[in-house]
Amino acid sequence: MIPRSTKALFKKPIFFQSTQSCTFIIKNPSNFSTHPSSSPPEIPKKLHHKDWLSPNEVLQVFTSVRDPNSILTALDHYSKRKDYKPNEALYTLIIAKLAEARLFDAIDSVMARIKGESKCRLSDDFFRSVIKAYGNVGGFINRAIDTLYDMPRYGCWPSVKTFNFVLHLLVSTKMFEVVHEVFLEAPRLGIEIDACSLNIIIKGLCEFGKLDGALQVLDEFPKQRCEPNALTFSTLMHGLCVNGKVDEAFGLLKRMEDEGIDPDTITFNILIAGLRKRGRFDEGIKLMEEMKFKGCDPNPGSYQEVLYCFLDAQRFLEAKGFMSWMISKGVGPSFVSYKALIHGLCKENLVQDVDWVLKQMIRQGFLPKMGMWRQILKSMFAEKNSHCCISYEEIVDS
Template identity: 85%
Template sequence: MISRSTKTLKNPIFFRLTHSTFIKNPSFSTLPSSSSSDIPKRLHHKDWLAPNEVLQVFTSLRDPNSVRTALDHYSKRKDYKPNEALYTLVVNKLAQARLFDAIDNVMARIKSESKCRLSDNFFRTVIKAYGNVGGLINKAIETLYDMPNYGCWPSVKTFNFVLHLLVSTKMFDVVHEVYLEAPKLGIEIDACCLNILMKGLCEYGKLDAALKVLDEFPKQRCIPNALTFSTLMHGLCVNEKVDEAFGMLKRMENEGIDPDTITFNILIAGLRKQGRFEEGIKLLEEMRGKGCDPNAGSYQEVLYCFLDAQRFVEAKEFMSWMIPKGVGPSFVSYKALIHGLCKENLVQDVDWVLKQMIRQGFLPKMGMWRQILKSMFSEKSSHCCISYEEIVDN
């Protein structure tokens, strides 16, 4: 087990985080000075307040600006005994009002007072407030690093949340730096952590580095899972390395890891992107043969394969097979199929598709109606003059 040092963590990362870190550029509000009118009447009473009564008082506050004023007044009472539930309520109220400077003040109060022990869940709430609500990624990282100074060490769940936050905000150059801080925070790396790191590298376009992460699993005493391989396969398919993705499929099966629906959907989409439509269609059957049930995404990708291959009659038949299973084709699928059938002057098939489209709640726009009418009244399908691009744009 990694020993946990109680020394303050030094974080050189913050010296180079600039205004680009502020994803949403929130405006900071300065709270007004305390006034007696902002303080709930129950906090003026001399009667002893139980913790649940204090929570009721703060829950009833409608104006977020009065939260800190009330907290200041409560701290002067003899029965002042804050707990995690109260601090969580205060942070959430301030975050909803985007009063992040006030959250800074509350965190400073907590550190200076040391009135109660706070759990990892509380700090994850604060990190979410800074990162998800405020877009203040640097504050989220700083809170993670500062947790030991509050007497609480982060869990791997909280650590992974910060890593995922960095990947989702495309701060790929920072992900690895935070990852390297794991030993100082006493974090034991798990499969989820490595999967997030791998996803970040794939999205950053560093496939070779992402593939090397796979070798880290045994070193960290972790076992890769279906998500691990699906992440790599997606990165390979996006970069048109579909054959390498299928090689990854064989590797995961050799290691006794069963591919899931997402794995197959990624491969079907990859084949479609390369124009290998027949292989994509056949993969749906192989998927069933391996005991993996297709989902709506699976059927939609195969339908796109038929449409991209301009096999419109088969696409219509596949669509008629999808719908009774409760899988609704996308609006783009309907538009592309109607365009193809009109082009081939298959008016009766167009009528069926149009009815299904309307039943599903999609309304054809003017461009599609023009296409259908042209097909109905034209002697030859080649006379149709509305382009596929025009239909999609409409």
């Protein structure tokens, strides 16, 4: 049973305009209508022959169609043959060609033909590809949702994977209010909610700024006979850290460990970044050592976050030493960290150290820009206590 009590969690602020049902603004209105080709429709010669065509030969025929605007004409011509027997592979090929050409009205026509003919059974994978074409390629979110809802009429019930894909599509396009509407349709579609479904809901609530609601969903897992995982907690921790609630994020770390869920590298990276953004640099540096003791190996993102801790704390010689250690481990620092370190070393007139950093930067394939060269030259020729006239923001943005 889907908890309808979560509906209030997605209640929008008054400054949003209301949405009617599942009708949305289309991202690319210019692509809504198809433009007819100026040349006559291309009908492959094999479709005119009376020889019986095998399914593989039919696929070859439609693969050879170069003009996407001719696809429907060729399909109509094929449907009049005695050996007409469409299958999922053919429809998948046709949908892919039409989507690539952004002929979404033509896809509508194909889907209407499929529903009217009932010539073949189609799988969940096929409908997921149609939903991806509408949603990811065309930006037609309403058509993607309608396709999900319409699947039973084609004799195919959606899997939770396809259902979750639509939920994720709505979150990624920031249609947070519609997420709950689709979520409530799960029983009608025969969907049994899983941990992934709830994780997507949590992500949507966090991005919508509804942290309390996201935390409430965490309590829904046992009610749905699901178990939260590291991704569940990492998503919540990220939402908390972004909003400056680092201590609350560490509270979740304790909770997940108490529940026997091992934090992963992403979990620790989120916490290190959260500490750094709150100016708690020593705690962030120490946390990387703690994660090792807990059996979690740091990744390049972990090292980069610790390097940023040193840089933000303006401990530039320590940052240089840590950068050297990173490079010895085969981890390349980011361009931004190189720029920030050079800026800090120039500010402290440590020209020899700048030389080392500059060489490492070039070896990694990064080319200093004019602003950075200007600062290096000023550091070389300025007096020891002179003030560098270029700000941190200028060197980072240069």
